[in-house]
Amino acid sequence: xxxxxxxxxxxxxxxxxxxxxxxxxxxxxxxxxxxxxxxxxxxxxxxxxxxxxxxxxxxxxxxxxxxxxxxxxxxxxxxxxxxxxxxxxxxxxxxxxxxxxxxxxxxxxxxxxxxxxxxxxxxxxxxxxxxxxxxxxxxxxxxxxxxxxxxxxxxxxxxxxxxxxxxxxxxxxxxxxxxxxxxxxxxxxxxxxxxxxxxxxxxxxxxxxxxxxxxxxxxxxxxxxxxxxxxxxxxxxxxxxxxxxxxxxxxxxxxxxxxxxxxxxxxxxxxxxxxxxxxxxxxxxxxxxxx
Amino acid sequence: xxxxxxxxxxxxxxxxxxxxxxxxxxxxxxxxxxxxxxxxxxxxxxxxxxxxxxxxxxxxxxxxxxxxxxxxxxxxxxxxxxxxxxxxxxxxxxxxxxxxxxxxxxxxxxxxxxxxxxxxxxxxxxxxxxxxxxxxxxxxxxxxxxxxxxxxxxxxxxxxxxxxxxxxxxxxxxxxxxxxxxxxxxxxxxxxxxxxxxxxxxxxxxxxxxxxxxxxxxxxxxxxxxxxxxxxxxxxxxxxxxxxxxxxxxxxxxxxxxxxxxxxxxxxxxxxxxxxxxxxxxxxxxxxxxxxxxxxx
Numbered sequence: 001x002x003x004x005x006x007x008x009x010x011x012x013x014x015x016x017x018x019x020x021x022x023x024x025x026x027x028x029x030x031x032x033x034x035x036x037x038x039x040x041x042x043x044x045x046x047x048x049x050x051x052x053x054x055x056x057x058x059x060x061x062x063x064x065x066x067x068x069x070x071x072x073x074x075x076x077x078x079x080x081x082x083x084x085x086x087x088x089x090x091x092x093x094x095x096x097x098x099x100x101x102x103x104x105x106x107x108x109x110x111x112x113x114x115x116x117x118x119x120x121x122x123x124x125x126x127x128x129x130x131x132x133x134x135x136x137x138x139x140x141x142x143x144x145x146x147x148x149x150x151x152x153x154x155x156x157x158x159x160x161x162x163x164x165x166x167x168x169x170x171x172x173x174x175x176x177x178x179x180x181x182x183x184x185x186x187x188x189x190x191x192x193x194x195x196x197x198x199x200x201x202x203x204x205x206x207x208x209x210x211x212x213x214x215x216x217x218x219x220x221x222x223x224x225x226x227x228x229x230x231x232x233x234x235x236x237x238x239x240x241x242x243x244x245x246x247x248x249x250x251x252x253x254x255x256x257x258x259x260x261x262x263x264x265x266x267x268x269x270x271x272x273x274x275x276x277x278x279x280x281x282x283x284x285x286x287x288x289x290x291x
Numbered sequence: 292x293x294x295x296x297x298x299x300x301x302x303x304x305x306x307x308x309x310x311x312x313x314x315x316x317x318x319x320x321x322x323x324x325x326x327x328x329x330x331x332x333x334x335x336x337x338x339x340x341x342x343x344x345x346x347x348x349x350x351x352x353x354x355x356x357x358x359x360x361x362x363x364x365x366x367x368x369x370x371x372x373x374x375x376x377x378x379x380x381x382x383x384x385x386x387x388x389x390x391x392x393x394x395x396x397x398x399x400x401x402x403x404x405x406x407x408x409x410x411x412x413x414x415x416x417x418x419x420x421x422x423x424x425x426x427x428x429x430x431x432x433x434x435x436x437x438x439x440x441x442x443x444x445x446x447x448x449x450x451x452x453x454x455x456x457x458x459x460x461x462x463x464x465x466x467x468x469x470x471x472x473x474x475x476x477x478x479x480x481x482x483x484x485x486x487x488x489x490x491x492x493x494x495x496x497x498x499x500x501x502x503x504x505x506x507x508x509x510x511x512x513x514x515x516x517x518x519x520x521x522x523x524x525x526x527x528x529x530x531x532x533x534x535x536x537x538x539x540x541x542x543x544x545x546x547x548x549x550x551x552x553x554x555x556x557x558x559x560x561x562x563x564x565x566x567x568x569x570x571x572x573x574x575x576x577x578x579x580x581x582x583x584x585x586x587x588x
Contacts, residue, residue: 077451103455106450107453111447111448113444113447113448115443117447117448118448119448119449121363130452130454131452131453134452134453134454135453180452
């Protein structure tokens, strides 16, 4: 995994002056968030966030619970519309697309949900085949072959196909979710907390699968995670978001945007505190209602 | 990282404490304000349901549901509801016979029991009670199922995989309810007529010839049609309200439970409201076409 420093790509470039300026031309971004703001019923979650993700980069988005990481992921695929700013995929502004065009764009994404989001009423086979059937891309024989291939790639035996999601363990469900996301050969894979709720071994299996996907399918990856092992293993670049209620109005929400090896010694104590998993003053803040 | 960005939010600027965010103006919390908010929310909810209904109809026209999604819904809504609707219908007929027999006997009109029971059943009680049973069984189940799908991100997954959730989930359920609830209503009517006849003739000793003769004289095809036409609207309301509540379910087990309860309560009120409106409309149409027509009750 390359961890060479890259030029800062986010709006928080000013927040990372220790990243060296590079004369190399900025690679073309496939996903671009431009000055995004997001509010839910007067509750602001994201403020003025700009992130550009170049093709084939694996970006990890980290931050405390409630800082807007999952919202960010859902904005990228058009599941949510931003209150302010624009989201572009391969140059297309998602806000300007009609539902048919948005569907076409989504075909180029794969999404691994936090709890896998497998369809309870369908078998594992039908879950993985769902997208292929929905878009009538192939005949059933071809679909069968693709389903077998994807399940094999994520290390699941053929006998699992007839089972229902409720019969699987957490790790198996995540792997089926990954197989379903990869069935349509996406260009961009979005991972929402891929290792949450898994044991350390299964977490590493998922990390390996993310790396394998990146290597063999040359996908762009955007991983939302709390898990620093995942960050160290899969990330080319890390963006750290901070919860808005804990920021001053003039502070950027992106505290860090750079390579993973710059996290540990970052001058901002909030970045170091998160990376090291230290509570610091948080418990007393929480008990005083300032969390 | 510059000095501003690296400062912790609890730090001070120029010696003065800096609030974490701009303070909002205090909002007066009065009963009038709360009432206004509730009214506004109710209007918004009705508007949202109208938009959801329009989208469901639009998707039904644009994309016919697949057999694989239709058949399970037809089975769950139609076949699985038959026993409960049949039993409900039969008991309604039996209870009507028991409750009305005493009054009619006092007037020496017990042979007319059949007409009263049967017209009550086919015009009002059959459709309304069959729909109420289905609102409890099917509407709540839809809200709970779709609500669970919402909170476990399965609805988002449908979107991501390019299947429009309203087309995939709401369309087949609406179609199954609208097409099958009229049939279930007819079955409730039939079972009620049988139940009423059995109690009246076998238990209460009403003469069977006159019982059926009066039934035939006072209950016509139009009366049966009135109940069946209403049931189409009831079916549509149950499906749309159940799906809408499910799609807008709030997070957690409490949210799913609330969605299921709301689906039943709102469906029940909608059934009664529609019954009243359609009853008025039907009477006006009937009188406009047949000015001399009258009803027994």
